[in-house]
Amino acid sequence: IERLEIGIRAEDIHEFVKNEINKRGYKFYHSTGHGVGLEIHELPNIASESDIHLKDRMVFTIEPGIYIPKRFGVRFEDTVLLRKNKIEIITR
DSSP: OTTOOTTOBHHHHHHHHHHHHHHTTOBOOSOSEEEOSSSSSEEEEESTTOOOBOOTTOEEEEOOEEEETTTEEEEOOEEEEEOSSOEEEOOO
16 A cells, blocks of 8 residues: 555556565455445456556555465455545545
8 A cells, every 4th residue: 555656557556466465375366456436346447457547536445365265365455545645544
């Protein structure tokens, strides 16, 4: 979350998260997050091949997950408000 900033590409966020999980010996099979607004899942998709650049006042989730096949999976989801000078986690 600390790496988020205005102008960063959604795909770059996803690739960073995926690489961090993979370095630890796990696989990450899903997107990293999505926008939140009037619908539960909206743009931007924080995923591979997402060329969307984050903008001021966007609200989206960051929800990395680790899955161990045939055993279990875990995801942690934070909803984030991106502002010019700060990142605000708005989930409690």
